Amino acid sequence: MSAATKTVRIIGIGSPVQGDEAGLQLVERLRQDKLWQSRDEIEWLLLERPGASLLHHFSGVETVCLVDALESAVHKGIVRVDPESLLAATASFSSHHFGVAETLQLASTLKQLPPRLFIYGISSGSFSTLYHELSAMLLQDLLVKDQIKTPATMLSGS
């Protein structure tokens, strides 16, 4: 399948240093899994500290899935993060700390959010448990085609 027919982009976000490697490692593991290798419509991406340039990866596909570490004292395992909650979050705005929330807010203002957006936060847990939880959530979310996560007013071209 050519790149032009990719409809889903799964993006692992993190850094191999500073203990922020979980998003990168989980997505890399998914990419190598036979279960997921058969899904030709998926483009896999690993982005180290992308900052605002994450926004460039929202175009050209119908669905974007972001996998990033979650700082939480209350959650465990993989947590589905509602994009609306990040759009309403207080952002910090520095280029070193231009994170997912800030990028989503900028993309929303510029009407460049993808039609379907799923965000998975990685909290505490063993790699194996996290991997199986994430894989199951992705399977469920990507099979439910009518689950529109992005308000129509924020879509690119609207």
Place this chain on the structure above:
Amino acid sequence: MSERREVTINVPLLTRVEGEGALDLQIKDGQITALQLRIFEPPRLFEKFLEGRGYEEVLDIVARICGICPVAYQMSASHAMESIFNVAPTPWVREMRRLFYCGEWLESHALHIHLLAAPDFLGFNSAIEMAAKYPDEVRRGLKLQALGNKILRTLGGRSVHPVGVRVGGFYHAPKKSEMAALLTECREALPDAEALVQWVGALQLPDDEQAFISVALRHPEEYPFNEGRLVTSDGLDIDISQYHDYFRETHVAHSTALHAHYFPDGYVEGEAGVPYLVGPLARLNLNVAQLPRQVRDNLATTGITFPSRNMFHSALARAAELHFALLEAIRLLESYQPVAQPFVEVEPRAGVGFGCTEAPRGILWHRYELDDEGKVISATITPPTSQNQARIEEDLKNSLEAHGLDASDEALKLLGEQVIRNYDPCISCATHFLKLDVSRD
């Protein structure tokens, strides 16, 4: 008659800067009695990490110092190692290193102008607020940033912490078709870069004339990236190996980043040095004649001339350098031919070497001592933000006093943050940003 207040203002965490710092300001009897750019991000100890590492590991380690300007760290280290091994890069390597640097200036300058600095000049709290009213301008910034990142990926394998560089050159030569596609994109982006200079020139930049010393590299034949002699606006002209004869870093209690000072008559222990400026404005002040005719003509139409003593003309200098970087990238890509071996073989040997290149924020000076196997015995890395810190504190004092210290705490805080952001400080590199504490006793 204004009231003589005694006030303390604290900005506990500066926003829209790289890294974590704060500004503490004390005003007594209408005078600033204490002003400290307090950098509290923990020291990162990279120089110590490098000790015992082989020369072939150094470039990948120093690239980790910064996600915005990793090329600068790789280039300064490459030149230092190559001087020890007594090898000179081939013309192909030299040109590709300039192209690599074009990518870094494009992405870093586009990011700072559009997302970090422009909101200050247009009255917004953030680029996201600004994007609602200026969507095309913000899109332009993101597009130019993405183009810079693409150049970095093409030569470095990835845009953040690239891995394509080795001592002596690069690990691979991009295919001609890849470079042809990049050339097309660069040509298409040229109107954006030209318009950016006009746009920044038309912004209501504060009138902020100050006396300061500019320091930058100067090369006889080109606008500096990788090579040149160190020159200052008061006439110093030295080899990069003489840096420590005239510039020294010292520790100050309120900062985890070292402060650098300039000693015009040569460093003498116990004597006081003076603050100095590195970065786009310093570079342009010292090298405007080296810019291509197109950039100088474009700048001239803004009505703003260089050299300039207005610190806020840094924004225009940054835009002009972005225009230059794009033109230079086009020039280099037009003549690109792949080579079979994109590097020079090196043989490790013992010695001391120096590297000094122009990071987006100013000169980045490295010194390495290697043993006969090429392992690092000692490393010294002096980033641009360390060099600008004393100048930032001096500028803050001048700017706040010129503005009037009877202004509200909120107004002083905002001005303080704008002054600091104007330097595009990279605190993470220097820790080596901003919380403002203003104290009025």
